[in-house]
Amino acid sequence: MSHNSRAVDVSxxxxxSQGDITMSLLQExxxxxxxxxxxxxxxxxxxxxxxxxxxxxxxxPTGGGKxxxxxxxxxxxxxxxxxxxxxxxxxxxxLDFLISKGMPAARLDSTLTREENLQLFEDLxxxxxxxxxxxxxxxxxxRFLKSxxxxxxxxxxxxxxxxxxxxxxxxxPDYLKIAQLAKELKVERTLTLTATATPAxxxxxxDAFDIALEDYINTGLYRxxxxxxxxxxxxxxxxxxxxxxxxxxxxxxxxVYVTLQRTAEEVAKYLNKSGLQATAYHAxxxxxxxxxxxxAFMKSQDAIIVATIAFGMGVDKSDIRYIYHYNLPKGxxxxxxxxxxxxxxxxxxxxxxxxxxxxxxxxxxxxxxDTPETATIxxxxxxxxxxxxxxxxxxxxxxGQFDVRPLVVKTxxxxxxxxxxxxxxxxxxxxxKFQPLKPSAEIFARFRGERAEFLKSIFSxxxxxxxxxxxxxxxxSQAIDQxxxxxxxxxxxxxxxxDMLVNVAGIRQGYRRLKMPDNxxxxxxxxxxxxxxxxxxxxxxxxxxxxxxxxxxxxxxxxLAYFGEKCAPCGHCCRCQGEIPSPLNPQHPPxxxxxxxxxxxxxxxxxHDALRSPRQLARFLCGITSPATTRAKLRKNAMFAAYDRFxxxxxxxxxxxxxxx
Numbered sequence: 001m002s003h004n005s006r007a008v009d010v011s012x013x014x015x016x017s018q019g020d021i022t023m024s025l026l027q028e029x030x031x032x033x034x035x036x037x038x039x040x041x042x043x044x045x046x047x048x049x050x051x052x053x054x055x056x057x058x059x060x061p062t063g064g065g066k067x068x069x070x071x072x073x074x075x076x077x078x079x080x081x082x083x084x085x086x087x088x089x090x091x092x093x094x095l096d097f098l099i100s101k102g103m104p105a106a107r108l109d110s111t112l113t114r115e116e117n118l119q120l121f122e123d124l125x126x127x128x129x130x131x132x133x134x135x136x137x138x139x140x141x142x143r144f145l146k147s148x149x150x151x152x153x154x155x156x157x158x159x160x161x162x163x164x165x166x167x168x169x170x171x172x173p174d175y176l177k178i179a180q181l182a183k184e185l186k187v188e189r190t191l192t193l194t195a196t197a198t199p200a201x202x203x204x205x206x207d208a209f210d211i212a213l214e215d216y217i218n219t220g221l222y223r224x225x226x227x228x229x230x231x232x233x234x235x236x237x238x239x240x241x242x243x244x245x246x247x248x249x250x251x252x253x254x255x256v257y258v259t260l261q262r263t264a265e266e267v268a269k270y271l272n273k274s275g276l277q278a279t280a281y282h283a284x285x286x287x288x289x290x291x292x293x294x295x296a297f298m299k300s301q302d303a304i305i306v307a308t309i310a311f312g313m314g315v316d317k318s319d320i321r322y323i324y325h326y327n328l329p330k331g332x333x334x335x336x337x338x339x340x341x342x343x344x345x346x347x348x349x350x351x352x353x354x355x356x357x358x359x360x361x362x363x364x365x366x367x368x369x370d371t372p373e374t375a376t377i378x379x380x381x382x383x384x385x386x387x388x389x390x391x392x393x394x395x396x397x398x399x400g401q402f403d404v405r406p407l408v409v410k411t412x413x414x415x416x417x418x419x420x421x422x423x424x425x426x427x428x429x430x431x432x433k434f435q436p437l438k439p440s441a442e443i444f445a446r447f448r449g450e451r452a453e454f455l456k457s458i459f460s461x462x463x464x465x466x467x468x469x470x471x472x473x474x475x476x477s478q479a480i481d482q483x484x485x486x487x488x489x490x491x492x493x494x495x496x497x498x499d500m501l502v503n504v505a506g507i508r509q510g511y512r513r514l515k516m517p518d519n520x521x522x523x524x525x526x527x528x529x530x531x532x533x534x535x536x537x538x539x540x541x542x543x544x545x546x547x548x549x550x551x552x553x554x555x556x557x558x559x560l561a562y563f564g565e566k567c568a569p570c571g572h573c574c575r576c577q578g579e580i581p582s583p584l585n586p587q588h589p590p591x592x593x594x595x596x597x598x599x600x601x602x603x604x605x606x607x608h609d610a611l612r613s614p615r616q617l618a619r620f621l622c623g624i625t626s627p628a629t630t631r632a633k634l635r636k637n638a639m640f641a642a643y644d645r646f647x648x649x650x651x652x653x654x655x656x657x658x659x660x661x
Contacts, residue, residue, distance in 0.1 A: 021051045021076050029072055033101045040065040042219040046191070047073055050155065055190040055211045057161070059197045059218040062340025063316070066193045067094060070157035074131040075103060079152035079188070080124075081131045084178065085159035088133040093316065098131065107133035108144070114501060121147060136163075136174040139181060145426070153187045161192035162333070165204035170333070171534075173410035177424075179208040195340055196221075196333040199564040220565055221336060225343045228555040228573040229352040230548075234587040238354050239270050242326060245352060246276060251302035252321025257338055259327040259362060261308060267326060268306040281307035309334065318345040324352050328359040331541035332548060332562050355549040357584040360542055361647050367538035368648035369624035371531050372404050372412075373615050378524045380404075380412055385421065385516060392428075392508040403616065403628040413509070415527055423512045428484075431506035432491055433468040436499065443499050454480075455494075458487055468503070550581045590646045592654055601658055603639045610634060614659060618652040 026047060030036050039047075046058045046069045060066045071094075074081035085091070088107045098105040106120050106129060123129040124147055138144055156178075158164075163175040182190055190209045197205065197218075206216060233241050246254065258264050261282040271278035281293050297303045298317055305311060306326075323342045329335040335353075343349030372380075380402050384393070395413070399406045416422045436443070440459055444452050457480045462469035471491075477484040495502040517523040544562070551558050556570035569576050600621065603611070610628035611617045620629055623641025634640060643651050 023048070025076070026051075026072065029075060033075065033103075034068065034072070040068075042217050043068055045217050049215050049217075050189055050191060051076075053189055054215050055192075055209050057192045057197075057202060057205050057209075057211045057216045059194055059202065059216075061219065061221050061223065062195045062337055063318070063344035064195070064219060066159070066195075069193065070155060070191055071098060071103075071131070073155055074105075075101075077154035079154035080127075080129060081155040081157060082148070082151075082153050082187075083131065083133045083157045083159065084136055084139075085133060086135060086163070086172075087159065088135050091133055095133070103131060104129050105131040105133075108138060109135065118496065124148075124151065127151075136172065136178065139174065139177070149185060151185075153185055155189055155191060156182055156185075156187040157191045157193065159193050161205050162194040162197050162201050164192070164208055165201040171411075173407070173414040176208075176414055176418075182209065196336050196563065198333070198562065202564075218565075221340075221560055221563055222556065222565070222567055222570075223340070223343065224570070224572075225346055225348050226339060226556075227348065227350050228339075228559070228570075229350065229579075230555065230574060230581070231352065231354050232549070232582040232584055233354045233356050235356045235358040236587060238326060238356060239267060241354060242267070242324060243271060243274050243276070245324070246271070246304070246322070249322065249350070253297070253301060253317065253319055254304040254322040254324065255311065255320060255338075255341065256304065256306040256324045256326050257329070258306060258308060259359065263327065264306045264308055271304065271306070276304055278304040278306055281305050281311040283308065309338065315341065316344075317341075319347070320344070321347075321349050322352070323349070324354065326354055328353070328355060328363060328542070328545050328549075330363050330538075330545075332544055332559060333541070335545065335548075336559065336563070353549060355546075355584055357546065357586045358645065360546055361586070361645060363542045364539055365622045365644070365648040366624060367535055367542070368652075369615075369619040369622060370405060370408060371535045372402075372408055373613060374524070374528045375613070376402050376404060377412070377527050377531070380409075381416070381524055381527065382520070384413075384416060384511075385513060385520075387511075387513075389513050390425070390510075391513070392510045394506070394508050400627045400631060403610070403626050405626070411531075412527070413511075415530060419517070419523065419526075421514055421517060421523075423514055425510035425512050427507055427509050428473075428488075429504035429507050430472055430474055431504065432471045432473055432488070433503045433505065434462070434471070434491060434495075435468050435501040437501065438499050443494065454482065454486075455490060457482075458490065472506075546584055550584055551575065552581050590643075590650070592646075592650075596643075597654070597658065599639065599642070600654065603637075604655075604658055608632060608634060614652060614655045617655045618648060621651050621655070622646065622648050 026044075030039065041064075042058065042060055043065055046056050049056050050069070050073050058066060058069055070081055070083060088109055091107060095105055095107055104123065106123070108120060112120065120129070124132070134144070158175075158178060160170070161175075163170050163172040164178065165171060190211075192205050192209060192211070194205075202216060202218075205211070206213070231241060231245070242256065256267060256278075258267060261284045264280040264282045268278045268280035279293050279296070281290060285293075293305070294311070294315065297305055298315070301319065320342045323339050325335070325338070329338060339351040342351055380398070387393075395406055395409045398409045402409070413422070417424060444455060447455060458471070458476060459469075461476045461479055462471050471487075473484050473487050476487055491500075491502050494500050548555065548558055552575065554569035554576050555573040557567055560567050575581070600617075604617065610626070610632040611620055611634075616626065616628065619626055620634065620640055621643045623644035625635065629635065629640075
C-alpha cells in the first residue's frame with residue numbers, strides 16, 4: 001500500500017511534542033501541507049483546544065472543513081489518530097491527499113487485499129501509521145481490538161457523532177459503546193464531529209465524552225447563499241412539476257432526492273424521456289456503477305442525479321446549484337445535511353422541497369414497522385437473561401429467531417447493557433477458514449515438541465472443502481483442551497508468515513450476565529416504553545417536516561430555531577419573498593372497502609408462519625420486509641405492499657379486527 005510513504009520528518013519542527021505546538025507552527029503546517037493561508041471559521045478554536053489536550057464537540061455545516069480539525073493535529077501528535085466514520089469507503093480522496101503530503105495514513109475496510117491488510121497491520125505494530133480510518137463496526141472485530149489496544153492513541157476523532165445520541169435522528173448502537181471503549185484504550189483526547197445537533201443531542205454527546213460546554217464549538221447552520229423553497233404538490237403531479245422547475249432554471253449540478261430505489265429509477269427515466277440527462281443512483285446498484293456515476297457527477301457542471309440518501313455522503317463538490325427533495329426528508333436533521341451539499345462555493349443555490357402529505361405515510365410506516373411487539377421484547381429479554389452467566393449470541397440468528405431487524409437486536413442488547421444486567425465480554429468469530437499456501441509437513445517442520453503437536457491437532461480438526469479448510473474454533477478448543485485464544489493466535493501467526501490465507505465468519509458477541517432484574521415484568525415494560533418513545537420521536541420528526549413545509553414565516557429562521565440557533569428573517573426564502581403556504585393533505589385519503597377486507601382475510605387464512613402476529617401482517621401489507629418474510633420468500637405474494645399508501649396504524653387496526661372475528 002502507498003500509505004507507507006515518507007512521514008513528516010519527526011526530527012524537525014514539523015513534528016513536535018504537545019508543549020511545542022504553537023499557533024505559528026499550526027499556521028505553517030496549514031499553508032505547507034494543506035495550501036490554505038488561514039483557517040475556516042471554527043477550525044482554529046477546535047485545533048487549539050485539542051493541542052491543549054481537551055476533548056471537543058465540533059458542529060460545522062456540511063462542507064465546513066471538519067476533517068482538517070483532525071488531519072492537521074494528526075501530523076503533529078506523537079501517537080496514532082484513530083478516525084471512526086461510517087463513510088470510510090468514500091474517503092479515498094482524503095486518504096490520497098494525506099499520503100501525497102507524506103502522512104502515513106490508511107483506511108481499514110473490506111476492499112483491502114491480503115497483502116495490503118498485512119502491510120497495514122505491520123505499519124500499525126511498528127508505530128509507522130499516524131492516521132487510521134475505521135468504521136464503527138470494526139470495533140466489533142477482536143483481532144483489531146487486540147492490535148489497537150497496544151497503540152498510544154493521541155486523538156480519537158468520531159465523525160457523524162450525532163449517532164451516539166439515542167434520541168438523535170440516526171442512532172446507531174455501535175456508537176453508544178465508543179465512549180466506554182475510549183476509556184479502555186486510554187485515549188488522550190476525543191474530537192466528536194457532526195453537521196447536525198439539536199441541543200438535546202449535543203448534550204448527549206458532551207456527556208458521553210466529558211466535553212466541557214466551553215469546548216463545544218458550533219459555527220452555526222446559516223448559509224446566506226441558500227434559497228429555501230417549498231412547493232405543495234399532489235403525488236400524481238410531482239414528476240411534471242419537477243421537470244418544469246428544472247427546465248425553467250439555468251443548467252447546473254443537481255441532486256434530486258427520493259425515498260425509494262424504484263422512485264429513483266422511474267424519475268430518472270422520466271427526465272431522460274423529457275430531454276434531460278439524468279442518472280439514477282441508489283444502494284441497489286453495483287459498486288462499480290455507483291463509483292462511475294459519482295465520478296461523472298464530480299466532473300460535470302450540469303449533471304442531474306436522482307438519488308436516495310445513499311448519494312452525497314463524502315461527496316466534496318463545491319458547485320452543486322440545485323437540491324430538490326422529490327420526496328419529503330425523514331426529518332429536519334436529514335434535510336439540513338442534504339441541502340448542506342449545495343453551494344459550498346458560496347454562490348447562490350436553490351433548495352426546493354416538493355411537499356406531498358402522501359410521503360409522510362410512507363415514512364411513518366417504516367418507523368411504526370420497526371417497533372417490536374411487547375411479546376417479542378418479553379421473549380427476547382427472557383431468552384437472553386436465562387442463557388446463563390456466561391454466553392454468546394449471533395445477532396443475525398437472533399434477528400431471524402425473533403423476526404426483528406438487526407438494528408433492533410443491537411438496540412435491545414445495548415439497552416440491557418445500559419440497565420446494568422449484561423456486560424459485553426467481546427466479539428469473536430466462531431468459524432475460521434484457511435487455505436494452506438505450503439504443504440502442512442513444511443509448516444510443521446519449523447516447530448518442535450508441543451508446539452508442533454498443537455498445530456497438528458488444529459489441522460486434524462479442520463473440515464476440508466475443495467479449496468478451504470473450516471474450523472469451528474469453540475468446538476476445536478473443547479476437543480483439544482486448549483484456549484480458543486491460542487488457536488486464533490496461531491492461525492494469525494501462520495497467516496502473517498505467509499503459510500496460509502485466513503478468512504473469518506460466524507461472528508458472535510460474548511456476554512456476562514451481571515444480575516437478574518428485580519422485577520422482570522417491570523423491565524419489559526421499561527424496554528417497551530423506550531421503543532415506544534423512539535417511535536414517537538421518529539414520527540414527530542416527520543411531522544416537523546410537514547410543519548416546516550406549511551410554516552407561514554421565514555423558513556431559514558424556523559430551521560435554525562430547531563437546532564437552537566437564532567437569526568433574523570433571511571429575506572430570500574419563498575416565505576420572505578411573499579409566497580403564502582398551502583395546507584398539505586393527502587391526494588386520495590385511503591379507505592378500506594369490503595373487497596379489501598376479504599383479501600386480507602384470505603391472506604390470514606393462508607396461515608404463513610412469517611405472518612402470525614397482527615404487527616407482522618400489518619408490516620407485510622404496508623410493504624415493510626422482515627427477516628421472517630424474507631426467509632419465506634413472501635415478497636412475490638400479491639399482497640406484499642398492497643396497502644403501502646395506507647397509514648400503518650389503520651392497517652394494523654383492520655388486521656386486529658379481522659383476527660378477532
